[in-house]
Amino acid sequence: MKIYLSQDAVARALGADDIAKAITDAGHDLIRVGSRGMTWLEPLAEVDVDGVRHAYGPLTLADVPALLDGTLQGHGPTEDIPFFANQTRLTFQRCGVIDPLDLDAYRAHGGLKGLERAIGMDGLGVVEEAKASGLRGRGGAGFPTGIKWETVAKAEADQKYIVCNADEGDSGTFADRMIMEGDPFSLIEGMAIAGVGVGATKGYVYLRSEYPDAIRIMNEAVKIARANGVLGASVLGKGPAFDMEIRVGAGAYVCGEETSLLNSLEGKRGVVRAKPPLPALEGFLGKPTVVNNVISLATIPVIFEKGAQHYADFGLGRSRGTIPLQIAGNVKHGGLYEVAFGLPLGEIVNTIGGGTRSGRPVKAVQVGGPLGAYFSPDQFDTPFGYEEFDGAGGLIGHAGLTVFDDQADMLQMARFAMEFCAVESCGKCTPCRIGAVRGVETIDRIAAGDEAAKELLTDLCETMTDGSLCALGGFTPYPVMSALTLFPDDFATTKEAAE
Amino acid sequence: MPAQQPATPDRGDIRDLIESHLHLEGPLLPILHAMMEAYGYVPDEALLDIADALNISRAEVHGVMSFYHDFRTIPAGRHVVKICRAEACKSVGADALAENALAKLGTVWHGTTPNGAVTIEPVYCLGLCANGPAAMVDDRIVAGLDEAKLDAVFKEAGA
Numbered sequence: 332m333k334i335y336l337s338q339d340a341v342a343r344a345l346g347a348d349d350i351a352k353a354i355t356d357a358g359h360d361l362i363r364v365g366s367r368g369m370t371w372l373e374p375l376a377e378v379d380v381d382g383v384r385h386a387y388g389p390l391t392l393a394d395v396p397a398l399l400d401g402t403l404q405g406h407g408p409t410e411d412i413p414f415f416a417n418q419t420r421l422t423f424q425r426c427g428v429i430d431p432l433d434l435d436a437y438r439a440h441g442g443l444k445g446l447e448r449a450i451g452m453d454g455l456g457v458v459e460e461a462k463a464s465g466l467r468g469r470g471g472a473g474f475p476t477g478i479k480w481e482t483v484a485k486a487e488a489d490q491k492y493i494v495c496n497a498d499e500g501d502s503g504t505f506a507d508r509m510i511m512e513g514d515p516f517s518l519i520e521g522m523a524i525a526g527v528g529v530g531a532t533k534g535y536v537y538l539r540s541e542y543p544d545a546i547r548i549m550n551e552a553v554k555i556a557r558a559n560g561v562l563g564a565s566v567l568g569k570g571p572a573f574d575m576e577i578r579v580g581a582g583a584y585v586c587g588e589e590t591s592l593l594n595s596l597e598g599k600r601g602v603v604r605a606k607p608p609l610p611a612l613e614g615f616l617g618k619p620t621v622v623n624n625v626i627s628l629a630t631i632p633v634i635f636e637k638g639a640q641h642y643a644d645f646g647l648g649r650s651r652g653t654i655p656l657q658i659a660g661n662v663k664h665g666g667l668y669e670v671a672f673g674l675p676l677g678e679i680v681n682t683i684g685g686g687t688r689s690g691r692p693v694k695a696v697q698v699g700g701p702l703g704a705y706f707s708p709d710q711f712d713t714p715f716g717y718e719e720f721d722g723a724g725g726l727i728g729h730a731g732l733t734v735f736d737d738q739a740d741m742l743q744m745a746r747f748a749m750e751f752c753a754v755e756s757c758g759k760c761t762p763c764r765i766g767a768v769r770g771v772e773t774i775d776r777i778a779a780g781d782e783a784a785k786e787l788l789t790d791l792c793e794t795m796t797d798g799s800l801c802a803l804g805g806f807t808p809y810p811v812m813s814a815l816t817l818f819p820d821d822f823a824t825t826k827e828a829a830e
Numbered sequence: 831m832p833a834q835q836p837a838t839p840d841r842g843d844i845r846d847l848i849e850s851h852l853h854l855e856g857p858l859l860p861i862l863h864a865m866m867e868a869y870g871y872v873p874d875e876a877l878l879d880i881a882d883a884l885n886i887s888r889a890e891v892h893g894v895m896s897f898y899h900d901f902r903t904i905p906a907g908r909h910v911v912k913i914c915r916a917e918a919c920k921s922v923g924a925d926a927l928a929e930n931a932l933a934k935l936g937t938v939w940h941g942t943t944p945n946g947a948v949t950i951e952p953v954y955c956l957g958l959c960a961n962g963p964a965a966m967v968d969d970r971i972v973a974g975l976d977e978a979k980l981d982a983v984f985k986e987a988g989a
Contacts, residue, residue, distance in 0.1 A: 341958050344973035370960045502916030505957035540863075540900055541912075541956050543969045576854075579863060582899035584954060598858030598884070600897040616855060658960060660921035665960025688922065697917055701954075733918045733959065744917070751916075751954065757897075 332359045332399065333379040337427065339366035339512050340544040341505075346392065347374035353395040365513015367427035368667035369414055377409050384409045414664055414683065419645060421637075421653050422630040423669045426513035432551055434559055437516045443561065445635030449524040450570035457528030458484050461631065463639035465651025469506075470496055470587075470624030471699060471728040471802070473717045476631075479621060482611035483529040486619035491531035493522050494596065494615055494622045497538040497545070498580050498587040501700025503731030506655040507625035509667055511538070511545040514629070515552035516561075519575065521628035523566050524635055525621055526573040534575035535615070536625075537592050540582055549577045584755040588801045589622040591757055602757045603801045624729070626655060647673035650716035658684045660697075660733035677711025680734055691736035695818065697744075699728020701751055702806035704813035705741065725809065741818035746774040748810040752803060762795045763804025770795075770811065782824045788815065836870035836905070843868070844876045848883045858884060858894055862901050871902040899951075907942040907949035909987040912966040913980075915952045918959035927963050928952075931980055935989055947988035 336342070336351050354361050354376075367375060367386075375388035376398060386409040387398055397403035406412055420426075429436040437443070449457050462477025483491060495518065499507040511518060522534045538546055553575060556562045562574045578596060580586050586595045590604035593615050614620025630652070634642045643651045650672035656679060658665050663685035680686070680696055687693055695705045704725030706713070713723045720727045735744075749770030756763045770791055776784035792808035799805040815822055837843070847864045851857040861880055865872045872895055881888040895901045913928045932950060935943050942949040958964040961973040967983055975983075 340956075340971050341961050341973060344958055344964065344971040345961065370958075373961065499957060500955055502955040503918045503959045504955075505959055508957040541953060541966065543966075543971070578856075578859065580898075581859060581863070581901060582953075583897065595859065596856050598856040598894065600894050602897075660918045660959065660962075662960060701917055731918075731959065733921055735921045739921065744920070747917070747920070755954070 333362070334359055335362050335364050335377040335379070335384060337366045337373055337375050338363035338431075339373070339509060340542070341366060341370045342374040343544065345374050345389065349392050350374055350376070350390055350395060353392060354399070357395070357399055359399065362430050364429060365426045365431050366509055366667070367409060367415060368423065368509065368669075369412065369664070370666040371664050372406070378405075386412060414666070414668065417683075418669050419653050419671055420669050421633045421642065421645075422517070422626060422655060423510065423514070423667065424633065425517065426510055429514070431513055431515055431548055432555060434516065434555055434561070437514075441636050442516055442632065443520060443567070445632035446520050446523055446527075446561075446567060446570075448635050449527045450567060454484055454528050454530055457524065460635060460639045461528065464634045464642045465646070465649070466627060466630060466634065466642070467650070467717065468624055469626035469630070469654070469729065471501075471726065473727075476623060476627050479611055479623070480525065480529050482609065483531070483619045483621050486612055488619050490533070490618050491529055492615045492618055492620040493525045493529070493531045493534040493575075494593065494620055495522055495534065495536040495625055495628055496587065496589060496592055496622055497536050497542075497625045498592060499542075499625070499729065500539060500584040500587045501702070501729050501731055503659040503697065503733035504657050504700055504729040505659070505731075506657050506667055506729065508542050508545050510625060510629045511542070512548050515549050516556065517629040517632050518549070518625055519552060519556050519561065521631035522575055523562065523570075523573045524631050525623065525628060527566065527570055529619075529621055530571075531621065532572045532574070534573065535596060536575065536577045537580060537586070537596055538577055539580040546577065546579055553577060583757075584751075585757045585801070585803055588803065591801070592622065593620065600757070602759050605800060626729075645671035647671070647714060647716045648718055650718070654715065654727070654730050656715070657729075657731040658734070659731055661687045661689055661736050662734040663688050672714075672716045674715050675711060676706060676713045676715060676732075677708065679715065679732060680711065684732075684734060687734060687736040689736045689738075691738065693734060694737045694739050695735045695741060695744075695814075697733040697735070697810060698731070699726045700731050701748060702726075702802055702809055703728045703731075704809040705744070705817060706813070707817045724813065726806070741814040741821040742774060742778055745811045745814040746771055746778075748807050748814075749774060752807040756803060760799045760804050762798035763807075766791055766795045766804065767807065770807075774811075777822055777824060780824045785815065785822065837868055839869050839873040839875060841875060841879070844873065845879055848876075848880055852883060858891070862895055862898075866901060870905045874903065907946050909947060909968055910949045910951060911983065911987065912951045912953035912956075914954070914956050914962065914964045916955040918955070919962035919964055922962045924963035927975060927977065927980060930977060931984070934981075935984065943989045945988070948984060
């Protein structure tokens with residue numbers, strides 16, 4: 332009996348390793364794979380029946396005997412489960428399918444075809460292909476990836492770098508973690524293609540310390556890639572040189588901001604740098620540097636494998652291709668859902684996510700992490716795209732959606748946004764460093780019944796938006812102001828004032 | 831769960847650890863991580879050696895070390911439990927869970943239980959956002975927590 336079992340951090344956090352031991356102790360072949368993304372079914376095991384994988388989960392240790400004797404109730408073929416069947420898996424095509432560290436399996440599932448093709452092109456050809464795909468930075472800013480590459484490619488320097496931003500600190504997001512744990516070679520291949528394109532020979536992955544599984548798997552994957560000639564003095568034995576290292580962050584949220592990340596990588600305090608100079612011209616150690624998010628880079632291989640046009644044919648408006656949605660928080664069917672841009676928010680939350688885990692009505696959805704705006708069910712017709720969310724007063728960020736039920740206190744959530752900003756501020760900009768502290772105090776005044784403090788909070792948010800260098804101070808007003816304007820009942824002062 | 835038994839800092843070992851990272855570009859964070867790995871904190875006596883090796887001031891080393899949440903200047907409890915306080919875990923009751931745990935253990939955020947077994951730290955997202963509340967016990971992640979499961983974590987850690 333051939334069995335697949337997820338080894339994603341979610342599955343392991345829910346006891347998958349004990350289940351794995353029970354299965355192998357019983358003498359069965361077990362392949363540990365990444366996650367299929369359906370995290371509400373984790374730990375998820377799949378049993379191979381005539382070449383088709385059938386899903387069982389969420390498993391407990393007590394379920395293992397029934398799993399092995401065929402009496403356990405399952406979900407049928409994994410890829411027929413509606414949550415999975417309705418996706419368009421490009422970036423995550425191999426995640427959950429193969430052993431993440433099996434380079435042969437990676438090749439057998441389309442891996443390294445993109446890099447082979449890139450090696451046969453000249454640098455500017457690679458950059459043109461990236462531009463033609465319409466891929467935009469998946470870390471949140473949405474800057475066109477190909478244009479960033481072009482700037483680095485045209486810069487003159489003796490050394491250039493590819494830096495992968497794997498400091499995925501936004502609550503509600505886990506796509507970076509999942510791809511690094513489930514298909515690490517896709518990120519390595521994407522970085523190598525970027526290196527070929529812009530003429531960089533060295534890459535770094537700046538990976539947060541909160542992801543121990545991803546750190547371990549990425550380190551092993553880099554070693555395997557190097558030992559097999561994917562990385563090294565000549566990429567795949569015929570391309571230019573490219574090698575890379577994994578660097579571990581140290582618990583500072585602000586290091587997800589690219590200039591702060593570069594300072595941290597250089598061994599400095601993770602303080603934000605003013606731009607210009609752009610990192611593309613003066614980045615790591617002052618050299619031209621591509622800084623891209625994990626998902627942006629891990630999407631590059633499939634773009635080069637299937638062609639830029641194939642990728643660009645998916646999507647909506649200026650949001651081309653697919654986006655790995657991360658449906659999180661108080662949600663029934665949570666997990667990673669890769670789909671073309673354009674789905675209405677309500678369909679994501681209610682149809683795909685199945686509403687709240689608690690069974691209570693949805694009150695709010697925070698889109699784009701702790702710096703993203705809250706949306707109310709009145710805005711559920713907003714299509715998922717960069718410009719569309721901007722137009723609705725929010726942002727898609729790293730495409731994480733955190734669902735809250737009607738028990739959420741939005742004043743407390745606004746207060747937490749300010750508190751988090753105060754804890755994580757790098758301290759460079761006064762509106763962020765001091766403003767966040769004053770923000771907590773001002774929200775406490777509203778909670779105590781001071782109606783006039785609302786105007787003060789609004790004014791403070793404007794100052795933070797206009798006076799901060801990076802998104803931490805600049806975007807903290809998104810959750811605060813959206814909570815204040817969309818959920819005025821939670822900020823009501825009259826009842827307390829009358830008492 | 832074996833308790834961590836960090837080595838006692840030795841000046842020669844510290845210098846060897848530093849030396850082994852000097853070939854890296856931007857070696858300071860890897861060096862500080864190595865100190866944490868070896869000793870469970872960054873020994874005060876290491877700062878001057880790091881400063882010397884990197885040709886920067888001791889104040890600069892201190893500045894970098896104190897910027898990051900991960901680097902400690904004094905040893906933690908035998909186990910460190912980091913409980914997620916971020917939005918996705920809040921949406922499924924992490925606040926009440928954590929407050930209750932702190933009250934039961936008789937400590938506060940960043941505090942250590944009176945018997946020295948467990949230090950409690952907040953963490954802002956472990957990337958298990960559809961399966962919260964989540965926590966990290968040393969290097970092991972646990973998810974789908976409720977009061978009983980978190981109690982079991984503390985019991986196992988000797989709190």
